[in-house]
Amino acid sequence: MKTQKITLIISFILLSACSITDKVQDTTYKENISRGTSSDIVANTEKILHRYSYSIERTDVTSNRIRYETDWKLRLPSTSELEAKFEQVKTKIIVTARPRMRTEYGESRLYNVQFQGYTEYLAEGEEAWQKHTIDKEAEDYLKNIAYELRTELERVLHSN
Secondary structure: OHHHHHHHHHHHHHHHHHHHHHHHHOOEEEEEEEEEOHHHHHHHHHHHHHHOOOOEEEEEEOOOOEEEEEOOEEEOOOHHHHHOOEEEEEEEEEEEEEEEEEOOOOOEEEEEEEEEEEEEEEEOOOOOOEEOOOOHHHHHHHHHHHHHHHHHHHHHHHHO
């Protein structure tokens, strides 16, 4: 009987932890978008981020990783965000590329590219920004940016 109770308690704790993890994941939009060469990723990532008026906060380009991180950018709240009493909404984008394959000399010719979008909200009467599940409109906004970057990378890759 004691063993069953302990098993039940442990199962409950594990299920609770999984549901918390799922909620945290819903605050980030992630998508593996494409592959490309180092120079194509650099050129097209900068072009697309600037097209959407994002300022690049950090850039890290090495043979092991390419990473672009934007500053937070305020955007207009969606209908459901307004209904949830969010007065302000801000978004940050991180584009990361890791080597897909290496030459015999350890150089990488192609990188796999991942797009991540983060959103934070300032609720009515609150002073601190907080994470919240990304709604459909915010997800669509981030998907459009990821789609444009994917389209550019694939266009260049297939033209070579």
